[in-house]
Amino acid sequence: MVATGDVLAGRGSPRRTDDGYVGVAADADWAREVRRLADERGAVLLAHNYQLPEIQDIADHTGDSLALSRIAAESDAGTIVFCGVHFMAESAKILSPDKTVLIPDERAGCSLADSITAAQLREWKAQHPDAVVVSYVNTTAEVKAETDICCTSSNAVDVVDSIPADREVLFCPDQFLGAHVKRETGRENLHIWAGECHVHAGINGPELAERAAASPDADLFIHPECGCATSALYLAGEGTLPKDKVKILSTGGMLDAARETGATSVLVATEVGMLHQLRRAAPEIDFRAVNDRASCRYMKMITPAALLRCLREGADEVHVPADIAERARGSVERMIAIGKPGGGE
Structure with a gap:
């Protein structure tokens, strides 16, 4: 009998390209x-909501990055x-320092995490x-190390509200999430870094308005990183869109x-990979991307070939000093201590 691995090898082995x-x-x-290799390594497979459907389907757990990192920390897997992307694997390593953390392709970066460096944050500080630094979990380990308290998209308002009103707040790196927090808290001493996720920033207000006008009965699930979030709330306030249909939500909040x-x-x-989980959660609903x-x-660099290579070779291992x-x-644990950590993105 021919082993599965030999069959796969005969049909082609993973090849490296610039796109994965x-x-x-x-x-x-x-x-x-x-599954055989995962069992052999004693590994738990985690897949972010934005991954390819076949990667989501093979994983032990699917979700947002913080929820997955916390699941990993509680797992018996070594x-x-x-x-997911690199900062997410770093977060898992931060919360599970004694475990081996692998990412199927270490080149999978993040435009949002890359929009602020630790050196830039130190200069801003x-x-x-006297300001309190609040950083979105979508940041590198080095930025988290310069942060007073992290936040997620679902608890960012609670985190900022926990800070004394007379203290300045530096919020980074996402300008659209920062604008949402400032709008919700009414806080004038909140300074916002001008970073963005290139994918979410590209989902714009006119595009949303056009799609909503064509589907007047549809609910709108909008991630707060989106460039269209402010426009949606404005249109709802003006009565162009029904207020009860406009929902600003993290990925975990969208599933709920x-x-x-x-x-x-x-x-x-939000990123189109989210549609797969939404359709699994509520197959009777017609979910469509704005x-x-x-x-x-970067999310799509985690291909079937990359995952197979990762499990065969133990690559690529993630290290955090x-x-x-x-x-x-410490910055993540201070967030969790406030409560309502919710979803990571």
């Missing part, structure tokens, strides 16, 4: 081999395979020496809302 590893089809042989909504159709403003081109090339990890862990 290719050369392996996500068929039944691939799925059996992935190895964590994080199918020097300009506001999908299970609870009475709508038969929903327009979704922008069907809103696909993150102990001093950086300890300081970064």
